[in-house]
Amino acid sequence: MVGKLSSMRGRSLSSRPVSKRPPTWVQYQPDEVKALIINLAREGRRPSEIGNILRDEHGVPLVKPIVGYGLFKVLSEAGIAPTIPEDLYNLMVRATRQRRHMERNPKDYGNKRGMQVTESMIYRVTKYYKRIGRLPRDWNYRNEIVTI
Secondary structure, three states: OOOOOOOOOOOOOOOOOOOOOOOOOOOOHHHHHHHHHHHHHHHOOOOHHHHHHHHHHHHHOOOHHHHHHOOHHHHHHHOOOOOHHHHHHHHHHHHHHHHHHHHHOOOHHHHHHHHHHHHHHEEEEEEEHHHHHHOOOOOOOOOOOOOO
């Protein structure tokens, strides 16, 4: 096992391709990869699922070397990109679950701390996405329950 366990959480043990050029064994042309991405997105797949499906079922290690830009830009060009980035949405769903739990179990202080940490992460990620332009400057996270 490489490294400490705490640094391994949330990471698969595979490594990304080293080369910036598309591998010689990839059979797909850029237009075919774009079509696959758009079809999967229209089926209701999230961007992370699309990347996993492309890697596991179609043998596409990364979209960027083949198409020239990333998966999000492909979705944006097609007009089907998610309005809220996936990682931020998942954090919001987690905070919603924790908030519901706190309503039923007000003495659960461990969950209260977890909710504080999650909301702190939401604010940090929101600040980042506002800075790079993925979220509007006036977008704010509200402590409301997100529909799951």
